[in-house]
Amino acid sequence: MRKKIVIANWKMNHDFHETSFFLRNFLKILLEKKINHNKEIIIAPSFPFLHISNQILQGTTLKIAAQNIYQMDKGSYTGEVSASMLKSIGITKVILGHSERRELFFENNDILFKKIKIALKYGLDIIFCVGETSFERNRDQQFYIVKNQLKETIFHCTRDEIGFFYIAYEPIWAIGTGKNATYEQAQTMHKFIRSLFLEKYGESISNRIPILYGGSINNLNAGDFFLQKDIDGGLVGKSSLKIENFLKIIQS
Numbered sequence: 001m002r003k004k005i006v007i008a009n010w011k012m013n014h015d016f017h018e019t020s021f022f023l024r025n026f027l028k029i030l031l032e033k034k035i036n037h038n039k040e041i042i043i044a045p046s047f048p049f050l051h052i053s054n055q056i057l058q059g060t061t062l063k064i065a066a067q068n069i070y071q072m073d074k075g076s077y078t079g080e081v082s083a084s085m086l087k088s089i090g091i092t093k094v095i096l097g098h099s100e101r102r103e104l105f106f107e108n109n110d111i112l113f114k115k116i117k118i119a120l121k122y123g124l125d126i127i128f129c130v131g132e133t134s135f136e137r138n139r140d141q142q143f144y145i146v147k148n149q150l151k152e153t154i155f156h157c158t159r160d161e162i163g164f165f166y167i168a169y170e171p172i173w174a175i176g177t178g179k180n181a182t183y184e185q186a187q188t189m190h191k192f193i194r195s196l197f198l199e200k201y202g203e204s205i206s207n208r209i210p211i212l213y214g215g216s217i218n219n220l221n222a223g224d225f226f227l228q229k230d231i232d233g234g235l236v237g238k239s240s241l242k243i244e245n246f247l248k249i250i251q252s
């Protein structure tokens with residue numbers, strides 16, 4: 001039985017004060033109210049606050065993830081952040097391949113594979129996002145697109161390396177639109193993704209790999225997503241920004 005996982009992707013929201021306020025109060029409520037959620041919880045704040053966030057969560061089961069890394073080890077890349085820098089402040093996870101990075105910052109599968117390799121070199125777990133546009137879904141190309149996103153990146157990895165991955169299926173038309181995929185659409189895609197892992201890496205890896213859904217998850221729909229057989233949790237944007245909403249989602 002795979003444990004459910006909820007990841008908060010705060011994107012470019014929450015400044016220093018909001019980040020520390022959220023984390024301290026969230027923890028306080030979890031402890032004082034003895035909230036029983038039975039989920040792996042990961043929070044992805046912005047780069048400048050990763051260190052303090054990690055310190056606040058020290059000694060708890062909650063983990064911090066970065067939202068990006070650069071694909072090179074080190075050097076003259078003004079403004080970029082490397083995997084080794086994250087490692088040096090105790091960060092163990094990174095989100096890669098988010099559609100906003102693909103679309104706004106032109107990260108294609110070649111670049112993403114380089115990022116995967118450098119993340120793996122420093123032993124970072126990778127939350128790897130895939131998903132189709134509405135144009136592609138309207139033409140029934142979603143399975144082809146997602147398969148290709150995996151084939152050109154993760155599927156170059158060895159069996160051992162696959163142990164470092166979480167997959168997040170985020171249909172682009174559902175991100176930030178309030179128009180979530182139906183449970184059936186999400187479950188169908190998750191089952192398809194799992195079947196690709198079965199084909200490529202065999203049964204034990206395909207049974208183990210966590211596949212999360214992302215795209216307009218909120219406190220009302222999260223529970224039904226988490227009930228689906230092949231959905232192992234959620235990657236949550238907007239609804240992870242407020243403590244009360246996020247608390248409801250982790251208890252769904």
Ligand code: 13P
Nearest residue numbers: 009175176215216237238
């Ligand atoms: P929303 O939950 O705001 O739709 O964002 C989803 C997302 O992009 C998480 O990575």
